[in-house]
Amino acid sequence: MRSVGAMITDTLNGKGYKLDLTLFLQWKTWALGAVGAFFIFLIWVLSGSNLDSLLMERSGTFLGSKKGKPDVVTGSLENSRFLTEKERDKYFPEHVYSELSSVKKDGIPVRAVLDKKNVLQVNFLPGAHSLIIGATGSGKTTTFINPMIQLLGATAAGSSMIMTDPKGELFDLHSKFLVSRGYKVLLLDLRDTYSSSRWNPLEGIWDMYQEYINAGKGIKFHKDSMSDYPDLKKMDGEAEGGKPWVEWQGKAYSDLTHCQDDVSVTRQKFFDEMYEDLNDLISVIxxxxxxxxxxxxxxxxxxxxxxxxxxxxxxxxxxxxxxxxxxxxxxxxxxxxxxxxxxxxxxxxxxxxxxxxxxxxxxxxxxxxxxxxxxxxxxxxxxxxxxxxxxxxxxxxxxxDVQAEKFADQPTALFMKIPDEKDTRHGLAAVFILCMYKALIKVASAREDLSLPRNVYFILDEFGNMPKIEKFDKMITVGRSRKIWFNMVVQSYSQLNNVYGEKVADIVKSNCGMKMFIGSNDIGTCEEFSKLCGNMTVRTNSTSSNVGSKAGEMNISSQTQVRPLIYPSELQMLNNKESTGNAIIVTFGNYPLRTKYTPSYLCPYYKMGRMNMDELRSHMFRxxxxxxxxxxxxxxxxxxxxxxxxxxxxx
Incomplete structure (x- = not known):
């Protein structure tokens, strides 16, 4: 039998040839076909961008990375990543909803999602200020605000809450549940003022001024011996030779002038504090x-x-x-x-x-x-x-009717309804926040440990629409050690900058131990939050080829590239019609957390409803x-x- 090569040669020379079908049964024929197919495929690969696309699609095969994921370079200077589920549960205590009634330490929920068994899984971040970015229509209320109120109310911690309620819906949704949990529920209604709890912003100023004018009262003059009063603190030694001496606020003075000086200093301190508080209040109005x-x-x-x-x-x-x-x-x-x-x-x-x-x-x-x-x-x-x-x-x-002491003594929740169509009343809401903060600080300062006996959470929806609160940067700094926590919801970083200025806004942001992104179309906000999440280093590949030589030439090069952990464009599309309840969270000292909240309207554990309005007394102004x-x-x-x-x- 002639060889396959001889047959091909005869055919090319024009000689007749009769096909022998038995050739297809020989292994040499199949081997020759395979070699030819390989060279044809190699020429196709080298003919332009085909190799690039192949490597992109098959990077896991060629370069060891997982399909659909970037080839991350470990050990580099910039290598941010998202927390794993194991790390999340380690840093943020995990609970199931049914156990919350015995949980004595609450916090900001960083995750609240129904699992496959329809059990609500919750993770808390203990003790922190938070800044939540959620534009109108982003689902910030159903994603974060509603779950936070329900989950705080469900724990055994009994933390108090002060909430701005621009639409009045928070009171309608949560007041009944909080009453059932033993909360004292108050409503400061700037829309329907006649059915509201009352609050005089000047009452604290009045009380301080009365302390100022009464500080010198209560001085007692003595002619007997100081030694008969061992409990008094002697400020300038024993009174000599039976001379009269004076007693004031648990202190004994042999020198009346010394006592008068102390009284004057005390009175001046009361006046200075009163004057500063009044000035801050007027600055907001x-x-x-x-x-x-x-x-x-x-x-x-x-x-x-x-x-x-x-x-x-x-x-x-x-x-x-x-x-x-x-x-x-x-x-x-x-x-x-x-x-x-x-x-x-x-x-x-x-x-x-x-x-x-x-x-x-x-x-x-x-x-x-x-x-x-x-x-x-x-x-x-x-x-x-x-x-x-x-x-x-x-x-x-x-x-x-609203006393700061009540928020410390018992679980208390106050809803502040703010008519969004009446901007002038936003100023009064800001005044209330300022005055309540100052009153709570005084309650904390009177305690031995200088902190409140329970957490007080300010949940401030539409914070960026309120007038500037003077010295808010100081408030957020001091509040932490007093168990006063601010949770501010803004539409964008630029909204915060417009109200407080870039310098104060930066201080506020830096003091927030948790920053959450739910949604915003403001490109500057998306870019800033993307930078906050950090960068990761990935390996990218490029190819080049020369077609013309017999075997062809192919060069594959690899280099590292720094890219954002999450692009601004990805943040803009974080929540949409197909997927809601998504959030990216950045906390101090941890990698970012990609997290999920089951929207409140889909969670059967949340008990929604309005309290009996008969408990709220109407007031007539005379x-x-x-x-x-x-x-x-x-x-x-x-x-x-x-x-x-x-x-x-x-x-």
């Missing part, structure tokens, strides 16, 4: 919005502050009957918006006061101005206090009972009638 020309808003601040201080001074004169019930923004507004006779009553109100009076000093900055300038100052003042023309709001701020008449005051102090004339003293 009257923020500086025109940075280029702030003089008018600063003037409005000064006259509001002066009027508050003047009314506090009036409380020292029993003839004037300035009581705690009358020290409210209803009377402050009435005093400052009475423009009759070019503010005659207001100008007279500051007459007859000591030139050392802070009220007098502040008022001169405005009331001594020319008429046209005064009108400009007062126009801004009217605008800032305009919300207190609402009698319902005056009633809400005329007394106090203006005639709390009105403080400046004309009557001026008549008593200055002897002037309502028209400004001196009264006939000879009658």
């Amino acid at each position: 009257c923020p500086i919005e025109n940075e280029k020309d702030p003089v008018w808003e600063k003037g409005a601040r000064s006259i509001i502050m002066a009027t508050c201080l003047a009314m506090l001074e009036d409380s020292e004169d029993e003839r004037l009957n300035m009581t705690k019930d009358k020290f409210n923004f209803f009377n402050i507004s009435k005093a400052l918006t009475n423009s009759e006779d070019e503010f005659r009553a207001l100008k007279e109100y500051f007459e007859g006061r000591s030139k050392l009076s802070q009220a007098y000093t502040l008022s001169r900055q405005v009331l001594s101005a020319a008429d046209t300038t005064l009108s400009s100052y007062m126009s801004i003042t009217f605008d800032k206090l305009n919300m207190f023309n609402d009698r319902g709001l005056c009633g809400l701020t005329s007394a106090t 203006a005639d009972e709390v009105y403080y008449d400046l004309d009557e005051r001026n008549e008593i102090i200055l002897g002037k009638s309502e028209n400004g004339d001196d009264m006939d003293q000879s009658a």
Whole structure:
């Protein structure tokens, strides 16, 4: 039998050839075909981009990485990654929902998901401030806010909560469950003010001023021996030769001047603290919005502050009957918006006061101005206090049902409904947060360990829509050691920057032990959060080929490349119609966590419903009972009638 090669040669030379089918049964024929097929395939591979695509699709086969995943280079300088499930459960204690009623240490839920057996698995991050990024429509309420309220309420820790409720839906969803868990539930309703708990933002200021004026009271003079009072702390030794001595606040003084100095220092401390708190409060009600020309808003601040201080001074004169019930923004507004006779009553109100009076000093900055300038100052003042023309709001701020001590003593939850269509009332919400924080700090400072007996969580939805809270960066720094935790929900980082400025916003962000991304279309926010997650180093491959030589040439090169752990574009698509409840979390000292929350409307463990509204008492504001008449005051102090004339003293 002739060889296959000879047959091919005869055919190429034009000689006739009759096909012998038995050739296909010989192994040499199949071997020759295989060699030919291999060379054809090799030429195709070398003919352009085919090798590149092949390596991309088969990188696991060629270069050892797993299919569909980047070839990560370990041991590099930048090698961020997501936490594994084992690491997650190690760093963030894991519980099942049925066990929460016996869990005494709660925290921020970093995961709350139904498993395959329909059991709710929960992981907590203990004690931290948090910043949650969730744009409108991203599912932030169903993903994080609703689960957090339900899970905190389900534990045995009994942590207190203060929540902003822009739409009023949080109260409707959670109040019934919290009542069933033994919580005292309060509603501060800035929309329907007549069915709201009451809260006077000036009540704490009043109490501090009364401490200031009463600090010198209670001094006792003694003629007996100091040695008969061993429990008293002797400040300057025994009184000599039977000389009289004085006792004050558990201390014994042989030198009266020493005692008077201590009283003066104590009184000044009370006044300074009161003045600072009042200034912070007025700064929120009257923020500086025109940075280029702030003089008018600063003037409005000064006259509001002066009027508050003047009314506090009036409380020292029993003839004037300035009581705690009358020290409210209803009377402050009435005093400052009475423009009759070019503010005659207001100008007279500051007459007859000591030139050392802070009220007098502040008022001169405005009331001594020319008429046209005064009108400009007062126009801004009217605008800032305009919300207190609402009698319902005056009633809400005329007394106090909300006591900071209750949040420390028992599980308490307060929902603050804020009408999103009335921006002016957002300022009052910010004032409430400021005042409650300060009151809680005082409660904590009075305790031996300087911290609250239970956690208090501020859950602040739409935090970026609130006016600036003065010194918020200090609040978030100090609150940590007092068990006061702020959880702020913003639409983007730029929203936070717009309200607080980049410098303060950076301080706030750096003090948040947890940062969560749920969703945002703001590219700057996505880029910043992507950088926060870190980078990883991967191996990339490139190929080159030369076609023309017999065997062909193929060069494969490999190099390392740094890329984000998660791209900004991936963050923008984190939650969508097909997949919800997703979040990326960054915590201090850990790799980022890719986590999941079962949306609250899909979780059967969450018990939704509104409490019995009969438990909330309606309040009617009776203006005639709390009105403080400046004309009557001026008549008593200055002897002037309502028209400004001196009264006939000879009658």
